[in-house]
Amino acid sequence: MSTKKDRRTTVIESPPLLKPNAPLPAEGFVVATLLIVKDVAHSRKFYQHVFEAKVIEEDDPAVLRLSNTWLLINGGGGPTDDKPTVTAAPPADLDRLSIAMNLRVADIRACYELWRSRGAKFLTEPKVHEDEIRCYIRDPDGYLIEVGQST
Numbered sequence: 001m002s003t004k005k006d007r008r009t010t011v012i013e014s015p016p017l018l019k020p021n022a023p024l025p026a027e028g029f030v031v032a033t034l035l036i037v038k039d040v041a042h043s044r045k046f047y048q049h050v051f052e053a054k055v056i057e058e059d060d061p062a063v064l065r066l067s068n069t070w071l072l073i074n075g076g077g078g079p080t081d082d083k084p085t086v087t088a089a090p091p092a093d094l095d096r097l098s099i100a101m102n103l104r105v106a107d108i109r110a111c112y113e114l115w116r117s118r119g120a121k122f123l124t125e126p127k128v129h130e131d132e133i134r135c136y137i138r139d140p141d142g143y144l145i146e147v148g149q150s151t
Helices: 039-053 108-115
Strands: 032-037 054-057 060-068 069-075 100-104 132-138 144-150
Touching: 032 039, 039 054, 039 060, 054 132, 108 132, 108 144
Parallel strands: 032 069, 100 144
Antiparallel strands: 054 060, 060 069, 132 144
């Protein structure tokens, strides 16, 4: 018989927002992930269709509410005055991981079937590991999205 650590639930309040549908905190901070992509409209439609993300802003950048987080989708570009040596670009090598979105789900098999039916490209079917079942999706620009269910 396996034993599991006692998992306690901690409720963390979200900060109040200046607008109900924008990642603009009235105090504290919110977390938003910025993806640099080749085609903003194509990526926006992918997240909207596959994961039912709510589109807040269409472009420049696209702003989406993805479950309990925010996703900003923008095209690449050269250095700016606040990042003078940084060029923003989508992943150049899809086999080198530097960042991945991690979606924790209650029912991985149901999510796998639903999201696959909506066009998500999974690297493999869900695989059982010691403490979780997981699989990965590639978005249109090659970003990895880990889908995991704790066991």
